[in-house]
Amino acid sequence: MKWRYGDPSAHDPEVLPTEEEITVIDIYSTATKLSFKRFPSHSIAEDLALNGYLATAPLHPELAISFKTLELFRSIRLFKASFSTEAFAKLLCHMYTIPYRRFYRTALADAFDIYLTLLRDVKTQVMGALGRDAPGWRAKNACPACNYKIVGEEPPTFNRMIVMDGNNSLKRVATSGGRQQADLRVFEDHDYFLPRDFVDQYANEVKSRQVPRKPELVEDPHAMPEAESEDEAAPEAEGDPTDGAEQLGACASNWKAAAADEKKRMWSIYDESGIFASACRHSLILWIADMVRSGELAKYGIATTAKVLTEIGGKNMHGYDIGCEFLATVNNSSIGEAFRDSGSCFCVNAFHGYSHSYTCQVKFHPLRIVGMGLEDLETMERIFSASNQLASITRYASPYRCRVLIAMFFEHWDSEKYSNIGLMLYNNYRQALQIIEEKTPMLHEAMSALQITEADLEKYRAEEREYFSSLRDEDPEDLRDVLYVEALRELEELRDTSARYYDRTARAADAAAKAGSGPALTFLTPTSGPTTYDADLSATRKLETRRRYLRDRVDQLTADVNEIEVRFGIEKRWEPMDEKYLKAVKYIATRTYQRALGRLQRLVIQRLFELHKMNIAQTGYKARTYIAKNLQRRCKAIRTAVKAYNAAASALDPPRETIDWSTASHYNFIEQFPFLQDTRNDLREKSWAMPAGREVMRLSERVARAHEEIKNVHRELRRLQTWIRDEEQLFTAVLADLKDKNPELHGAVLEFWRRRKTANARNAAYIHATHTLPGFSGIREPGTHDGPSLLPSHLQGAATSAAPDMLTEMAGISVGDSELPDLVEEEDEMDEQMTGLLEFMHTLAL
Structure with a gap:
């Protein structure tokens, strides 16, 4: 901090330094040697740091790497997560025109670890100066659109919309052959990760169970039964998210099948088999849990839900691709009572929801839930699509470096998503206005043509829910009848085939007896061309085998039919014209x-x-x-x-x-x-099952969700606007307080504020763009925060009375009406593509 933000040349004039030289790497100057002053009161690492270099060893370093080089490497990794240490080491060797050696990669990796530790320490001091160092502050307050409540605002249906899911791309290979892990460091400097002991508290909440098998009526009765696989024979002790329900539904069966295809039971070569992550609807990460030598078990979702209940609280909607079944698991767990008392609920994601049963969709699809707006809850799919870039560099990393890289990626992800909150709300508002404008006339015209009202539509929805909730699986008695009749039909068919075969043989025997020509013979079908004894012998043996098979199969089926009749108490064999048979x-x-x-x-x-x-x-x-x-x-x-x-x-x-x-x-x-x-x-x-009725119901729900999204954006947009104003007051007061007290920390806070200011300016521009949309009906002025001040207690009297207009002065960006369209339309092409995808998913009729 002294090198970057203070005066590194300041020292005691009475102390005479000595001159030393060390080998260095600096991609900007390509210098190979550095001459620097050594002070008796400093270690060599401190003197190198004052000159802008980081030593690769604390006491007797042979090499030092410049902070600027390490910062370049960090910046590249922020925007290209798959960029490896080896690739950057080879780049340095190329710039220095020297052969690549693994020594440089090792030295760079060690120095980079130290550099990231220093940056985390600096950020900890910055967050402390801003009053943001309380436990859990990030998860509670990082997203102002979710958390920064305004006095007098219309209360939302759900305090927060939270998404969660597991991903197995970030697997990490365990050590093999009994070898010990060389890097024994433990990464605990970030609050993204849920501690393993916390997650393991819920390890025994749900026990694993296999999918119950119904009686299989195979199409081929002669097929050999398949042997059970090793995985099927040995289920996991811990249950997955669907195992907490009393009965296994169709959605759970499908999810289990998909999980098996994705190697839900991870191979033993992996120590961590992926991550289980959660985020808010604006894509800011809440918590991450390592999936340790397992698939997507119930304990990860339960632990995440427990964390939400204790840290965030309130009535929340949780989106999960198997949320319909996981709701029962949570209700039957140790947090079930607290979850029910909070009023929270689970639903399925919009896109994944179409693979669920229709009974599930009627109740758990976001399009059917009042208060959801246009939210699709597919946030985790977008997050994992980006984080998958990390897989190539974390697969063989140590546990410490794996966590460091994941935390660095998601910290940068959060900073980018924070700067895009305004854009997201702007696009959602435009989409909602478009739906209302286009779909409302169509809805009214269709309702008029069908002569139905809103009350009729509500009645249709109630009837639909009641109908599909009353559907049941196959009746065991029906399955018994199917088994019996199929056996009878096959027996009758084989008897006919056997009778035709024996009739032909009997006719041949009678003809032979009458002619006095000895034993009966069955002749093969005449063939043209030459024949051989071996071929004729083979054909004869096949006929004999066929005859024996028919006889044995008829006997076997007769025994099976007799057994069924005895087991189910059937006194008289059913005939083809009997009522039960038909x-x-x-x-x-x-x-x-x-x-x-x-x-x-x-x-x-x-x-x-x-x-x-x-x-x-x-x-x-x-x-x-x-x-x-x-x-x-x-x-x-x-x-x-x-x-x-x-x-x-x-x-x-x-x-x-x-x-x-x-x-x-x-x-x-x-x-x-x-x-x-x-x-x-x-x-x-x-009426609700007719194509026209279903289309009207879908249109009605779509329009209703669009009106809800308008209200949601009004609320979240004003929260964001108020946050930007209050945060500027916070930084103004903190910077003024630190300017003379702690110049180095003042410089660190100022650099953090410059980047934050740019993000706030971007959000402010989209806030203004939303305000100027035709049809905007919300409040355009910021409100008053319903909660404690952002300012630390000792600075609350130092707040400025009036903050500059964020739309015109933030980060020196002039955002006039003429320039705003350029800023807004930069990402229109990509936004329209994403909006089109979301529109497509929602227009998939339920």
Whole structure:
């Protein structure tokens, strides 16, 4: 701090220094030697630091690296997280025109660790001077749009919208072969990470369980059963987020299957198998937990929720891709009572929600929840898309360096997302205004055409929720009947085949007896061309094998049918014309139709997510190529599934309408699945199940969420505006207080303020842009904070009476009406693409 912000040349004139020389690295000057003054009262590391260099050893260094070089390396890593130490060391060797040696990489890595430690110490002092060093301050107050409440504001439906999810990209390989970890340092200088002992408090809240298997009625009765895999035979002791529910739902089954595909039980070569992170809806990180030698277990989500309850409190909405099932897990855990008392709830993310069952979507999809606005809660997907860049440099790092790099990345992420809060609110407001302007006339016209009112729409929603909540799984008695009738049908079919075979043999025997020609013979079908004894012998043996198989299979099926009749108390064997038999045959046709429809739905949804994955940033070439090939196969599979569906639909009584490939390949086809599944025709006469009724309900919900988003942006925009004004007063008072008391700390605070001022200027510009939008109906002036002052207690009397206008003087940027469009439209192209994606996800009809 003295070198950077103070006077490094100041020293006691009575003390005579000595001259020393050391080998140095400085990418700016490419100097190889540094002559510097040594003072008896200083260590060599201190004297080098006063000259702008960091020693690579504390007592007898042979090399020193300039602070400017280390800062350049840090800055590159902030904006290119995958940039490795080895790459920068090779760059330095290139600039110095010397051969690369691993020694330089090691020296650079060690010096960089020390440099980051110094920066963290400086930031700790800066935060202390600003009064922001209280435990948990960052998570509570880093996002002013979430936290900085204003006196007299309209209370929100949810105090905060919080998202959480796990990601297995940031895996770290453990040491192997019994070797000890060389780097034993523990990184505890940041409050991003939840302590492992805190997370492990909830390790035994949920026990693992396997997915219960229903009776499988395989299409091929002769297929050999598959052997259980090793993972299936040995479930984890700890449960995943879905294991806390009393009954396993369809969403949980699908999530477990997906988790198995993603290697939910991590290989033992990894010490950390990823991270479980949480953030606010404005993308600022709350907490991170290491997933230690495990997949996405329940304890990580429970620990994060417990932290939210104790540190943030209030009624919050938690978005999680399996939130529908995890809600039951939380309610059954040790924090369940506190969670219920807070009024908080869980929901699913908008995009992931379309892969959930329709019953789940009706209750847990953001489009259906009052107060959610236009929030899609897919924040963690965007965060992980960026943080995946770290994977290449953390995979083989030590635990200390792995955490250091993750913390550095997310600290920079938060600073960027803070500067984009105004942009996010501006885009959300524009999107909400556009929806209201375009969809409201369409909604009124449709309601008028259908002669329905808002009260009717509410009635439809209630009926829809009641209908889908009353749906149940297959009745075990129906499954028994299916098993019995399928066995009877197969037995009858084999008997017919066997009878035809034996009838042919019997006729041949009778003919032989009448002709007195000896034993009966069955002749093979005549063939043209030459024949061989071996070929004829093989064909004869195949016929004999076929005869033995038919006889044995008939005996086996007869025994199976007898066993079923004894077990279920069936006194008289069902005949094809019996009422129960016909009912079971009809149910089998329906069941075949449902399974064909389920497979088609699964393939269409997989195609949807793979197309989404193709557009995710940082998806590598190999991954994109692999996904593209999978899409080609998936499209063929969908065509096959369409054929199977049409065959099953035609077999129903009455037959269902068939579909073609163009219909199944369209995204909006997803909305049809819940209604195609209705084979009892219970929905045919429901107004809310008609295509027109569903479209009106969707439009109504979309418009309602847009009006909610308008209110949310009004509230959050004014909070941000008030925060910017109050924060300028804070820095003005703190800088004035430190100017004479502590010049070095004054310089550090001033540098922090300059960067913060630029971010605030950007936010202020978007606040003004939102205020000038046609249709803006909020309050344009900042308010009064409903809470303690930002100023430390000893400076509260020193606050300036009036702060400069942030829109015109922040960071020296003149933001006039003529210049504002340029600032706002810089990112319009990218914003429109993202808005289009969000609009597409929301227009996927439920």
